Amino acid sequence: MSTPAAPPLLALRGVSVRYGPISALQDIDLQIQQGELVALLGSNGAGKSTTLRAISRLVKPVAGLIEWRGRSLARTATERTVRLGIGHCPEGRRVLARQSVAVNLELGAYLRRDRRAIARDLQRCYERFPRLGERRSQPAGSLSGGEQQMLAIARSLMGRPRLLLLDEPSLGLAPLLVAEVMAILQQLHREGLTILLVEQNAHAALAIADRGVVLQAGSISLSGSAAELMAHPDLKDTYLGEGEPGDG
Amino acid sequence: MVHLLQILINGLASGAVYALFALGYTLVFSVLGVINFAHGAVFTIGGYLTYLLIGGAVGANGLLAGLQLPLALPFWLALGLAGAGSALVSLVVEAVAFRPLRKRQAEPLLSLISSLGAGVVLVNLVQLLMGAESYSIPSSTLAGLPAALNLGGAQIRTVQLLLLLVATLLLVLLTLWLEGSRGGKALQAVSEDPVTARLLGIDSGAMIRLAFAVSGFLAGVAGGLVGLSVSIAGPYFGIGYGLKGLGVLVLGGLGSVPGAVLGGLIVGLAEALVPSDFSGYKDGVAFAILFLVLLLRPRGLLGKPLASKV
Ligand SMILES: Nc1ncnc2c1ncn2[C@@H]1O[C@H](COP(=O)(O)OP(=O)(O)OP(=O)(O)O)[C@@H](O)[C@H]1O
Ligand SMILES: [Mg+2]
Numbered sequence: 001m002s003t004p005a006a007p008p009l010l011a012l013r014g015v016s017v018r019y020g021p022i023s024a025l026q027d028i029d030l031q032i033q034q035g036e037l038v039a040l041l042g043s044n045g046a047g048k049s050t051t052l053r054a055i056s057r058l059v060k061p062v063a064g065l066i067e068w069r070g071r072s073l074a075r076t077a078t079e080r081t082v083r084l085g086i087g088h089c090p091e092g093r094r095v096l097a098r099q100s101v102a103v104n105l106e107l108g109a110y111l112r113r114d115r116r117a118i119a120r121d122l123q124r125c126y127e128r129f130p131r132l133g134e135r136r137s138q139p140a141g142s143l144s145g146g147e148q149q150m151l152a153i154a155r156s157l158m159g160r161p162r163l164l165l166l167d168e169p170s171l172g173l174a175p176l177l178v179a180e181v182m183a184i185l186q187q188l189h190r191e192g193l194t195i196l197l198v199e200q201n202a203h204a205a206l207a208i209a210d211r212g213v214v215l216q217a218g219s220i221s222l223s224g225s226a227a228e229l230m231a232h233p234d235l236k237d238t239y240l241g242e243g244e245p246g247d248g
Numbered sequence: 249m250v251h252l253l254q255i256l257i258n259g260l261a262s263g264a265v266y267a268l269f270a271l272g273y274t275l276v277f278s279v280l281g282v283i284n285f286a287h288g289a290v291f292t293i294g295g296y297l298t299y300l301l302i303g304g305a306v307g308a309n310g311l312l313a314g315l316q317l318p319l320a321l322p323f324w325l326a327l328g329l330a331g332a333g334s335a336l337v338s339l340v341v342e343a344v345a346f347r348p349l350r351k352r353q354a355e356p357l358l359s360l361i362s363s364l365g366a367g368v369v370l371v372n373l374v375q376l377l378m379g380a381e382s383y384s385i386p387s388s389t390l391a392g393l394p395a396a397l398n399l400g401g402a403q404i405r406t407v408q409l410l411l412l413l414v415a416t417l418l419l420v421l422l423t424l425w426l427e428g429s430r431g432g433k434a435l436q437a438v439s440e441d442p443v444t445a446r447l448l449g450i451d452s453g454a455m456i457r458l459a460f461a462v463s464g465f466l467a468g469v470a471g472g473l474v475g476l477s478v479s480i481a482g483p484y485f486g487i488g489y490g491l492k493g494l495g496v497l498v499l500g501g502l503g504s505v506p507g508a509v510l511g512g513l514i515v516g517l518a519e520a521l522v523p524s525d526f527s528g529y530k531d532g533v534a535f536a537i538l539f540l541v542l543l544l545r546p547r548g549l550l551g552k553p554l555a556s557k558v
Contacts, residue, residue, distance in 0.1 A: 056447060082449035094444040096437055098552070107437055110430070111449040159449065 007070030009034045009163055009194055010055065010086075015064035017050050024050040025218045027064070032163065032196060037189040039205035039226065040198045042215035043240050048198040049091050051215070052165045055196075056081045056088040083111055087161025091168055091198075093152045097141025101132055104140050104151055108158030118158070125154045128184065146177040153184065163194045170201045182208050202240055206230050214240070253402040255520045261408040261477070263516020264415030268470040269493035270500065270508035271422065272463035278439035278503040279452075279459045282356045286341045286367035287467055288490025289374075292483060294334040294468025295383075295475040296374060301326035302389045309379025323389040323476065327414075331468040338464020341366045342457060367490075375483040384479035385472075407477045414473060418466065419509055426505060435459060439503070492531070495538045501551025510549055 008031040017025040025047045032038055042048050053059045055066060057078045066073045068084055076084070096104050105125060109118045126133030129150045135143060140151055149169055156164055166185070170178040178201065186208040189195055199205035206212050212229040214222040222229070229235055269291060276284045303320030306312045321329070345362040387395060387407055397404045426432035437445040438455040445452055471486065496515050500507025518537055519530040541549060 058443065058446070077451075078446040079449050079451045082447065088447045090444065090447060094441060094447075096440050096444065098440055099433070099436065103433055106430075107433060107448050107450070110434060155448075 007067065008032055009069060010196075011065075011067040012051075012055070013065045013067070015051075015054060015061045015066060017047075017054050017059055018062050019059075023218060025054065025061075028215075028218075028220060030213060030220070032194060034162075035192055035194055036211065037185070037195045037197065037209045039202070039209035039212040040196060040215065041200070041202045041205065041212055041229075041240060043200065045217075046215040047218040048215055049167055050218075052088060052090075052167055052196070052198060055165060056086055082159060082161075085160075085162035086165065087156040087159050087163065088165040089152050089156040089167060089169070092171070093145075093148045095140040095143070095148050095151050095155070098139055100137050101140055101143070101151060102136040104155050105132075105136075105158050108155035109160075111159065121158055121160070125158065129154050146173050146180075149173060149177075149181065150184075153181070157188070161193075163196065164188070165196050165198075167198045168200060169197075170199060170204055178204055200240070202229075202235065251402070253399060254404060256517070257402075257404050257408050257412065259517035259520030260513060261411040261415075261516070262519065263513035264412050264419075265470050265474055265512070266489075266492060266496045266515050267509045267512025268415050268418060268466045268473075269489055270496040270512055271419070271505065272466045272470075273493055273497045274503055274505060274508045275435075275459045275463045275466075277497070279435065279442075279456050280346065280350075280356065280359070282359050283363075283494065283497075284341065284346075284460075284463070285360060285364040285490070286338075286345060286370060287463065287493070288486035289367040289370035290334050290338050290341070290464050290486075291467040291471040291474075291489055292371060292374060292480075292486035293337050294330050294471030295480040295485070296378060296471075297330035297333045297468065298323075298326050298472030298475055299383050299385055299480060301329055302385060304383060304385070306377075307379050307381045307383070309381060310375070310377045312377045313379065323385070326389075327469060327472040330472045331465040334468025334471070335461040335464040337370070338460045338467070339457060341370075341464075342460040346456075346460075347453075371483045371486070378483070380482050382479050382481045382485075383475070385476045387476065389476075405477070411473050411477050414469070418469065422462070422466075423505060431455075431458065488531075492534060495535055498548055499538045499541055501548030503552065504548070504550045507548055507550035 010032040012028050012030040015025060015028040016023070028051065040048050040051060050059060054061050057073060057076055068086065073081065096107070105122055109121065112118055126136070131147055132151055132154055135147065140148065143151060153166070153169060169181050173181065182204050185195060185197065189208065197205050197209065206226045206229055209226045212223065212226055213220055222232070272287050273283060300317055301319070301321050302323060303317055305316040306314060341363065345366040346359050349359045349362060390406070390410070393406050395406060397406060397409070426436060434445065434450045435455050435458060437448065437450055438452045442452050474489070492515065496511040497508060499514065500509070500511030514537065515534045518533050522530050522533050
């Protein structure tokens with residue numbers, strides 16, 4: 001994989017973010033190597049989405065440094081992070097409801113100029129997500145929740161990102177669809193895509209991740225390999241604030 | 249019955265100008281969610297620029313009294329350049345009245361007031377430079393075209409036909425651009441969800457400037473066309489059109505491009521149907537229609553459900 005000398009694809013060093021008086025992240029350190037699938041876990045309000053928003057520069061950290069392949073992003077606008085290769089599939093799907101499925105996908109490739117390759121990627125995308133192909137001329141707002149989630153992921157892929165930031169892709173999906181989404185992410189990971197996956201569904205995320213990081217009230221409280229975290233006795237109760245005390 | 253064709257053409261022609269005017273509002277509204285109240289002033293400036301570029305002389309009252317540009321461009325060229333100049337003015341309005349407030353994340357409604365202020369300043373500037381008199385653009389600048397056509401007994405002013413033609417052409421081009429081009433789709437993406445648009449790599453600031461430029465161009469061209477077909481009735485002549493344009497915008501549905509066109513044509517036709525003895529009541533008729541439509545359909549004829557915007 002990467003030699004020790006090569007900088008990580010993405011590095012957060014001591015990053016803190018505030019929303020006015022509210023401190024959302026404190027002193028976050030996180031590194032992602034090329035080709036990794038890292039799960040970012042935590043309960044509601046832990047700061048997961050804020051971490052992704054800081055990486056794509058939708059919020060500006062009050063302290064710390066975010067580096068992309070060794071270069072600081074401090075002066076980079078959100079639009080530019082996309083050009084650098086950071087694809088951010090935001091929380092709550094955010095498809096362009098009035099636009100057709102096809103236009104949503106085209107806009108995913110907005111910054112690319114290689115028309116032929118875009119057409120090929122569109123074709124592959126319809127193969128990977130057959131239901132999007134069937135509904136390509138429908139407005140995206142008329143799709144079901146699961147289909148919209150697929151569209152949001154597919155749209156991010158149309159930008160050919162080097163790093164894909166995914167914010168709770170399983171939210172609101174039936175278990176069967178969650179499994180389908182996770183299988184697609186696993187496949188993308190195998191094809192070499194680097195992924196930072198935000199999830200509340202820790203089990204589903206750790207099942208496909210290389211490593212996991214747990215956020216609690218804006219700080220990293222636990223991190224380790226996916227297997228270690230899965231086996232951790234207190235993961236659900238203490239760290240993710242799920243389940244009753246004393247249960248499993 | 250011959251008369252009817254004449255009324256129809258007159259109505260469609262002034263309706264087309266209203267539509268052009270309202271489209272400018274719509275473009276800016278759809279990306280920013282606010283009305284640009286300086287739009288009427290940009291329309292005014294388009295009229296004056298056209299007049300100056302065809303070589304028209306400034307009257308005795310303004311600072312520029314007696315000025316006459318040493319060129320007498322053909323109307324079409326003057327109109328196009330006036331549109332471009334108006335686009336620049338519209339960009340200045342964006343930079344002065346909208347961008348600073350947006351940078352400070354101010355309440356969007358505040359830019360309603362700042363744009364109104366920018367509009368008043370522009371209108372006063374025109375008055376300062378050009379005086380308060382009215383100017384007209386002679387149809388002789390349309391070299392070679394007859395003043396009127398006889399269509400089955402109806403006398404149709406050529407100017408009206410041209411107005412209709414130009415407006416239709418611009419409307420078609422605008423629609424093609426919005427629906428078919430990469431930039432047009434990006435503009436629509438910004439209007440639907442600015443944050444998502446940025447995450448797709450779309451520079452929303454650039455798209456907002458684009459919307460202002462296109463909207464200014466449409467307003468300027470509309471101003472020049474009205475100058476030709478009616479006259480430039482002093483620096484304030486854009487204000488009446490501004491109000492009418494707002495009515496058209498609301499009638500058709502805020503943010504809807506086909507709505508602005510439909511609204512414009514309805515208002516234009518309704519006004520043309522008002523008998524000339526009662527022409528003082530034209531505005532009343534236009535706004536009565538608006539009132540009735542809003543009673544039955546609060547979001548306008550082709551408006552989208554309001555929930556998605558706010
Ligand atoms: N725009 C905002 N303004 C003020 N506070 C905010 C804003 N966005 C988030 N916060 C606060 O920052 C903290 C972290 O929010 P964040 O959205 O990152 O959490 P999360 O881990 O993604 O939660 P969830 O799982 O519910 O999506 C929370 O306390 C939240 O209330
Ligand atoms: Mg979140």
